Each structure stands twice: as structure tokens, then as C-alpha cells.
Amino acid sequence: MPATLQWQQSTAASATWSGSDSFIRFKAANNNTDDLNNPLVRPSAGTNYSWEKALRIYVASGTFTQLSSLRVKLSTADIGTGLGGNVAQAYDFKSAYTQPIGTGPMAGREGALGTSEVAWNNAVNHAIGDGVAVQWNGSDLLYCQLEIGTGSGGELTSWNTIAVYNEI
Amino acid sequence: MDLTNKQIQVAHLNGFHYIWQLERDDGKIVSQFEHDGEEVALAERFKILPKSPLDKYGDSIVVEGVRRGAWVATVEGLNSMSVDVEKGENLVIYRKSYLGSDSMKYFCYCLGVRREDVETDPVELVYYLCPPTVVLDKFKKPREFKGGITRSKDPLHRNEFDTFSSKL
Numbered sequence: 269m270p271a272t273l274q275w276q277q278s279t280a281a282s283a284t285w286s287g288s289d290s291f292i293r294f295k296a297a298n299n300n301t302d303d304l305n306n307p308l309v310r311p312s313a314g315t316n317y318s319w320e321k322a323l324r325i326y327v328a329s330g331t332f333t334q335l336s337s338l339r340v341k342l343s344t345a346d347i348g349t350g351l352g353g354n355v356a357q358a359y360d361f362k363s364a365y366t367q368p369i370g371t372g373p374m375a376g377r378e379g380a381l382g383t384s385e386v387a388w389n390n391a392v393n394h395a396i397g398d399g400v401a402v403q404w405n406g407s408d409l410l411y412c413q414l415e416i417g418t419g420s421g422g423e424l425t426s427w428n429t430i431a432v433y434n435e436i
Numbered sequence: 437m438d439l440t441n442k443q444i445q446v447a448h449l450n451g452f453h454y455i456w457q458l459e460r461d462d463g464k465i466v467s468q469f470e471h472d473g474e475e476v477a478l479a480e481r482f483k484i485l486p487k488s489p490l491d492k493y494g495d496s497i498v499v500e501g502v503r504r505g506a507w508v509a510t511v512e513g514l515n516s517m518s519v520d521v522e523k524g525e526n527l528v529i530y531r532k533s534y535l536g537s538d539s540m541k542y543f544c545y546c547l548g549v550r551r552e553d554v555e556t557d558p559v560e561l562v563y564y565l566c567p568p569t570v571v572l573d574k575f576k577k578p579r580e581f582k583g584g585i586t587r588s589k590d591p592l593h594r595n596e597f598d599t600f601s602s603k604l
Contacts, residue, residue, distance in 0.1 A: 273535050292537050325535070334479055336530075337495040343536065343574065343604050425574040428536040430601070434546075436456070436478050436497045436530045 271435055272329045278322045283365040285324065291426065294318035294357075294414035298368055308416050310354075318414040320368035325406065325431050336434045338404045343428035354417035355424060361408040373415065404431070439467065439508055446473035447510040453567045454507035454514070454545050456529060458482065461501050467508075485526055485550070493560045493591045497530035498550050505529050507545045507565060517547055517565055517585075525549040528562050534597070540571050544597050548587075563587050564595035573604040 276285040279298045286300065297306035298319045308318055325338065342357065358373065404410065412429070439447075439457070446469050447455045455468040456478065466481050478484075478499070485498035499505070505527040506518035521527050528550050534542040548562030568583035584596030594602075 271533075273533075275535065275537050275539075323537075334484065334497060336497060339495075343601055426538075426576060427574050428538055428540060428604075430537070430540070431535045433533050433535075434495060434497055434530045435533050436499075 271327055271335055273431065273433070274326045274328045275429075275431070276324050276326045278324075278365065279319075279368060281367045283322075285326065287326070287328075292321060292323075292429070294321065294412075296370070298370055308414060310416055310420065311418055313418060315373070316416045317371070317373055318416075319370035321412045322365065322368050323410045323412065323429075325404075325433075334434075334436055335406075337432075338406045339432040340402060340404045340410060341430050341432065343430055349425070350422035351419070351424065354419045355422075356415045357429075358413045358415055360411045361404065362411055363408055365409060368411070373413065439469075439510070440471055442471060442473050443467060443469040444510045446475075450475075453511050453543065454509055454516070454565065457506045457508050458499065458502045458527070458529075459504040461503050491558065493528075493550065493558060495591065496528050496546065496550075496560060496562065498560075499527045499529060502527040505547060507547055511567075514567060517545075517563060519547055519549060519563070521549055524553070525551050528560050532564075532595070534601070536571075538572065542569055542571070542597060542601075543567070544595055559589055560591070561587065561589050562593075564593070566596040569597075571601065571604065579604060 274287045275292070276287050277292065277300045278285050279300060291302050293302045294308065295306040295318060296308055308316055310316070327335070439455070443455070457465065457467045459465050466476065469475055482502065483500045485500050487494055487498070503521050504518060505521065506516060508516045519527070526549065528546060528548040530546050532544040532546055534540065545565040546562050547565065548560055550558055550560045552558045564586050566584050569581050570578050571581065573579045581597060581600045586593070586595055
């Protein structure tokens, strides 16, 4: 059967991974619960940041010969409407686990807001929305964070972070 | 290169749309499932072509010693597809898999040949078979993907599902 892969998250000081079979919600709290508590709000100045999400792809089961070329992308370049480019999902890859942080941007990885409807960026403001995937060393962990800038109005919609890989 | 009912039954149970079937250079046909339904690991029967990290087709999986390769449909209504591998060519065959953070799963099937007339400038001509499916868009509404087949030698080619899913 095909390899059964699973997104997993960890919030603990030491990595404690659990499967994610529902939506990953960025929030102002360090937990994996998909609820309406601890919402992110627009700041009157500057930028607000969600707690980071520490994610990995876990091979749960399956009979397969080879998995290769892990990549990751977002399902859309526009994660909302009328947001004026002031919301983005930033990302980083880390070779070792560190507990997610909840204050400020991921070190050195703040994306530029307000320049365009960037849905997915990193330190070099590398926009990879609209179906374009970036390489992901499978031994690395993926850290994501939502950044939200000033402004008013607009609607943030749901979107999908998609792992892409080849298998035979 | 027909399949037995037993093989098809097992493939169905394992959630496959297509299963691979390869004809070796010596004429022997190897299928993803034995007649008793046991799954075969492709790399145990065939040699996977090693590639340079700089190979522009680094994402693909290439199999040596094959003169014909096929993805055989196990679902009524889907067409099977095969390619003949000429002298100086190797078979390209793999599943491109998608795993969304909302647990969306999708398989696209790649099939083609790789030529190395110029060692430093290989060319891969690949078909992408994208079966129909239904996925949720960013508003969590079901959206129908009608499927499609494209052919490309561009290593960064976006198949029909990539294009569809980028507009969700």
C-alpha cells in the first residue's frame, strides 16, 4: 500500500509529536487545539505574531520502495481577501527541535508585510504561494508562523499547507 | 500486460487507482502485486538510477533495465497508460503524492523516459496522469477536479492538479 504519511505537531519543551488530522490553527497560544480561543488581532502599530507551529512529516505505515523529493507549498497565494498584504505565513526549516516561541518573529525570518498579497514567505521574502513548492530536507522540521500587520477589514480564509513527495 | 482479478482486488483494498507493471529487458513482466496479492517493492527487483544532486530532474525516480512500463488502472473508467523504452533510454515512473495539513491526499502518476544523449544535459519526457477527485477549497466547500493528462520535458512542469489546487 502507499506510504501513509501524517502531519505532526509539537508544542512541548522537548519534542512530543502528535498527529494532526484536522486543521492547524495559528493562535496566540501554544497548543494544537483547533478552537476559537486566543485569536490573533490586528495591531494598532507594528506586527503581531502567532505562536510558531513546529511541524514534521511522519511516515506512519505503508509498503513502499522509496520516498523522495519532499517539498512543501501552500494551496493558495491569497490566504484572505481585502487584507492589503498585511497577513502572511512565514516559514523556516530547523535541523533540531526547539520549543515554539510566541513573542516576536522567528529569528531572522520575518517576512515583509504590506508589499503584496504574500501568503508564504521567509527572510528573503521568497513568495512561494500559487502552487510553487520549495524543497524540504525530510530530516528538517518545518516551523511556521502567522504574521499580521496593521489595517482594518478583510477576511482571513482557511488554506492548506501541502507536503508533496515522490514515491514508488 | 493484463492483471489478475486478485491483483486488482488487492489494489482496490489498498486504495490504488493505478498500479505499476514493468517489462524487464529480458522480457519478464513484474507487477506491483504478485498473483497472491502480495505487494512487490520495486527497488528489490529493479535498479534505481542514481542522480547527481545537480540533476535538473532530481525530483523524478528513474528505473534501469526496463523496456516497457505501465500504470494499469484498477478502477473502471480510467485508462491505463504505457511507454516503450528505447535503447539509450531509462524509464521514469513514480507517484507524485500530496498531503494537506487538513489531511487531503492525492496521487498523480508520472510515466516517461529519460535520455542521456548528452551526459550533462539529460532530458526526461514525462506524462502526468491526474485522476479525478473532489477536494475542499479554502472556504471548505467541495470542488471537483475532472482530471487530466499532460506531457512535459520541463522539470518544473505543473501538472493539471497543481494548476487546479493553486486556484482553490
